[in-house]
Amino acid sequence: MLCVTVFCVLSLIWGGSWCEDLRFPPGFQFGAATSAYQVEGAWNASDKGRNVWDIMLHNTPSVTADGQSGDIACDSYHQWRMDIHMAKTLGLHFYRFSIAWSRILPTGFSNKISKDGVGYYNKLIDGLLRSGVEPVVTLYHYDLPQNIQSLGGWANPLIVDWFADYAGIVFSHYADRVKTWITINEPLILCDHMYNVGDIVPMVKEDLLGPYVCNKNVLLAHAKAWRIYNDTYKPHYHGKVSIANNPIWLEPLSEEDEELTELAREFGTGRYSDPIYTEQGGWPPAVEEIMAEYSKKQGFPYSRLPSFTEEEKKLIQGTYDFFSLNQYTSRLVRAAHEDETPGTWFSFGSKELNVVLETDPKWAFSDLKMIAVTPSGMRRQINWIKERYNNVSILITENGFATRDPGLYDTQRIHFIREYLREVLLAIKEDGANVIGYTVWSLMDNFEWMFGYTMKFGLYAVDFSHPLRLRTPRASALFYANVIKHHSLDNHSPEQYQHLKSTNLKSNNSSPATISIKELLLIFILIHVIL
Numbered sequence: 001m002l003c004v005t006v007f008c009v010l011s012l013i014w015g016g017s018w019c020e021d022l023r024f025p026p027g028f029q030f031g032a033a034t035s036a037y038q039v040e041g042a043w044n045a046s047d048k049g050r051n052v053w054d055i056m057l058h059n060t061p062s063v064t065a066d067g068q069s070g071d072i073a074c075d076s077y078h079q080w081r082m083d084i085h086m087a088k089t090l091g092l093h094f095y096r097f098s099i100a101w102s103r104i105l106p107t108g109f110s111n112k113i114s115k116d117g118v119g120y121y122n123k124l125i126d127g128l129l130r131s132g133v134e135p136v137v138t139l140y141h142y143d144l145p146q147n148i149q150s151l152g153g154w155a156n157p158l159i160v161d162w163f164a165d166y167a168g169i170v171f172s173h174y175a176d177r178v179k180t181w182i183t184i185n186e187p188l189i190l191c192d193h194m195y196n197v198g199d200i201v202p203m204v205k206e207d208l209l210g211p212y213v214c215n216k217n218v219l220l221a222h223a224k225a226w227r228i229y230n231d232t233y234k235p236h237y238h239g240k241v242s243i244a245n246n247p248i249w250l251e252p253l254s255e256e257d258e259e260l261t262e263l264a265r266e267f268g269t270g271r272y273s274d275p276i277y278t279e280q281g282g283w284p285p286a287v288e289e290i291m292a293e294y295s296k297k298q299g300f301p302y303s304r305l306p307s308f309t310e311e312e313k314k315l316i317q318g319t320y321d322f323f324s325l326n327q328y329t330s331r332l333v334r335a336a337h338e339d340e341t342p343g344t345w346f347s348f349g350s351k352e353l354n355v356v357l358e359t360d361p362k363w364a365f366s367d368l369k370m371i372a373v374t375p376s377g378m379r380r381q382i383n384w385i386k387e388r389y390n391n392v393s394i395l396i397t398e399n400g401f402a403t404r405d406p407g408l409y410d411t412q413r414i415h416f417i418r419e420y421l422r423e424v425l426l427a428i429k430e431d432g433a434n435v436i437g438y439t440v441w442s443l444m445d446n447f448e449w450m451f452g453y454t455m456k457f458g459l460y461a462v463d464f465s466h467p468l469r470l471r472t473p474r475a476s477a478l479f480y481a482n483v484i485k486h487h488s489l490d491n492h493s494p495e496q497y498q499h500l501k502s503t504n505l506k507s508n509n510s511s512p513a514t515i516s517i518k519e520l521l522l523i524f525i526l527i528h529v530i531l
């Protein structure tokens with residue numbers, strides 16, 4: 001006992017975590033995620049309609065880093081049994097995947113429902129349930145039917161009803177078995193990034209009204225879908241529905257930037273969440289004010305951030321059953337200098353807020369440079385949501401690490417997942433946050449949008465040159481299975497995965513999980529205390 005106490009005290013002095021309780025609360029759920037266009041392939045199977053990616057990447061393949069498309073991807077349309085097998089082997093409590101709108105509704109509209117499309121997801125859902133893995137289903141993950149894009153996509157207010165029609169049809173087929181739904185994935189990318197930068201398919205750059213009109217339409221579409229589920233299906237099946245937001249945690253560069261940073265958080269996260277999660281509904285008031293003033297300066301007779309009618313506000317307010325959080329990274333915020341023009345929102349800054357976003361030179365990065373490794377941002381983001389939205393229950397629906405290296409001994413990914421999960425535990429145990437689960441992006445390597453197949457996020461490596469798209473577990477898969485099995489971050493020994501080193505294609509030389517000098521010293525001291 002004395003030894004344990006000495007051990008813990010020394011650990012604390014050392015700033016270590018050896019006596020931390022690394023167990024997850026009972027009922028905490030672990031999952032992994034993918035999305036339809038990124039894994040399914042079968043772009044023209046049966047009567048599937050065309051989505052924006054099919055059209056753009058067939059016409060202009062050079063827009064992706066490797067000139068590739070998701071035509072075959074992981075071929076999950078045919079290899080879904082392998083996907084279920086992986087989910088089961090990992091011991092996942094749930095598997096988050098998305099439904100391809102144009103596979104269910106070939107025209108994008110409700111005039112025609114594809115029998116084969118519906119059948120595909122029936123097989124996947126039933127297979128998962130038979131294996132004890134709960135399906136968590138996203139209705140829309142960037143793959144808009146081309147017909148709808150041709151009519152203006154998310155900038156056309158009619159999309160609100162088209163999306164609601166689609167959602168209603170999907171619920172009518174699967175709500176008896178699917179209990180957790182996400183309406184729309186990452187509207188911050190869909191609206192802010194897409195319209196401000198225009199470098200993601202469908203590659204429409206219109207940064208004056210685009211991001212804001214899209215923002216409003218996404219919220220209305222989500223709200224209508226939520227209400228359809230709530231009114232018609234919830235009374236029978238008791239499931240839950242949310243929208244997946246992907247805030248970047250924003251930290252002030254210095255104390256003076258604190259107020260501006262909070263405004264930037266409201267601009268990035270609040271604009272997509274306040275209308276749903278606050279009691280008063282509507283846009284964050286400070287953001288509404290700034291946008292009205294800035295629009296006036298630009299000569300607009302109205303705000304570029306469209307207002308809500310009272311009816312719209314009411315429609316959106318309260319349309320959640322939990323907060324779906326995709327959390328990857330952080331940025332530092334400072335005010336722009338006098339002679340400086342801020343870059344585009346949300347990667348580099350905002351002209352509207354006169355804000356510049358920076359990274360800390362000390363931060364490590366994944367190979368996808370957007371993702372700086374900032375685990376403490378996870379805890380802070382959770383706390384921001386907790387404080388602002390009345391301790392809403394939070395399901396982390398994405399978090400993951402990108403490498404170019406396809407190797408199996410992916411210790412950096414293990415380190416990333418472990419450190420972020422540790423912050424999730426602190427948020428739960430120290431701060432009282434109501435986090436109910438965590439999802440790794442991704443179950444397997446897949447088509448990483450504009451980066452094609454050059455970026456790997458998978459717990460499983462996929463051989464894209466093999467006709468069956470064989471999947472092989474990485475060290476991170478074994479690590480994650482271990483975390484799930486023990487419901488804890490303990491029981492993790494990197495030696496378990498050493499055998500994968502030899503199967504590495506290119507060596508991954510950092511091994512942050514190996515024993516450190518500090519740990520060795522501590523063991524040395526302890527041996528002396530015991531003896």
Ligand code: NOJ
Pocket residue numbers: 035038185186326398441448449457
């Ligand atoms: C978020 C998106 O939802 C997913 O599609 C993407 O692959 C990952 N982030 C990694 O960039």
